[in-house]
Amino acid sequence: QSALTQPASVSGSPGQSITISCTGTSSDIGDNNYVSWYQQHPGKVPKLMIYDVSNRPSGVSNRFSGSKSGNTASLTISGLQAEDEADYYCSSYSSSRGVLFGGGTKLTVL
Amino acid sequence: EVQLVESGGGLVQPGGSLRLSCAVSGFTVSSNYMSWVRQAPGKGLDWVSVIYSGGGTLHADSVKGRFTISRDNSKNTLYLQMNSLRPEDTAVYYCAKRYSNSPVSMDVWGKGTTVTVSS
Numbered sequence: 001q002s003a004l005t006q007p008a009s010v011s012g013s014p015g016q017s018i019t020i021s022c023t024g025t026s027s028d029i030g031d032n033n034y035v036s037w038y039q040q041h042p043g044k045v046p047k048l049m050i051y052d053v054s055n056r057p058s059g060v061s062n063r064f065s066g067s068k069s070g071n072t073a074s075l076t077i078s079g080l081q082a083e084d085e086a087d088y089y090c091s092s093y094s095s096s097r098g099v100l101f102g103g104g105t106k107l108t109v110l
Numbered sequence: 111e112v113q114l115v116e117s118g119g120g121l122v123q124p125g126g127s128l129r130l131s132c133a134v135s136g137f138t139v140s141s142n143y144m145s146w147v148r149q150a151p152g153k154g155l156d157w158v159s160v161i162y163s164g165g166g167t168l169h170a171d172s173v174k175g176r177f178t179i180s181r182d183n184s185k186n187t188l189y190l191q192m193n194s195l196r197p198e199d200t201a202v203y204y205c206a207k208r209y210s211n212s213p214v215s216m217d218v219w220g221k222g223t224t225v226t227v228s229s
Contacts, residue, residue, distance in 0.1 A: 034215075035214075036212065046147075048217045051209055051212045052215070087154075091155075097170070098169070099147075100157065101156060103154045
């Protein structure tokens, strides 16, 4: 069982927006602003999409955005494209446990 | 170019040991946080260990007392010593570099090395 809870799957049509939630506790997500999101295509290495809750590394499309409220972080992808179909993982920092990952969410673009 | 190349994976019996290596190029391993993250077949990402730039380390509860992360600054290489291996340790093991000053963000990943624990 993963430390952070994500929905197993989400789906959307091209052009639509989707949001993936990531729920933790007051000891991790709720305790700091160190939430990251990764995209992983099948057979590929994870790619950093969002860091520190809402920041995008250079080269990541502005269609990807992150936010946080309390113990729950969210990743929103707007203007869905076929190439967005992938697994998405959230992660958070816990001062006592190190780095925590969510179980992953499979995004299907219909 | 920043690059991470893992090696050392293989098939090992339960209770056995392996040492994984991660050769770093393009930056100095001692100047950055470096982590090991694993992914069991068909499963999600699972953080294993981190070594901080100051040399301190932290391990996940699932590997504490069995795995040890270390680095050799002269070889610019990261290591993961894995002892008392269990079948549930079977996974692809990635080394990863911290992004900027964020403690949990990893922007450069190796391609991984596969560890299989089975009799």
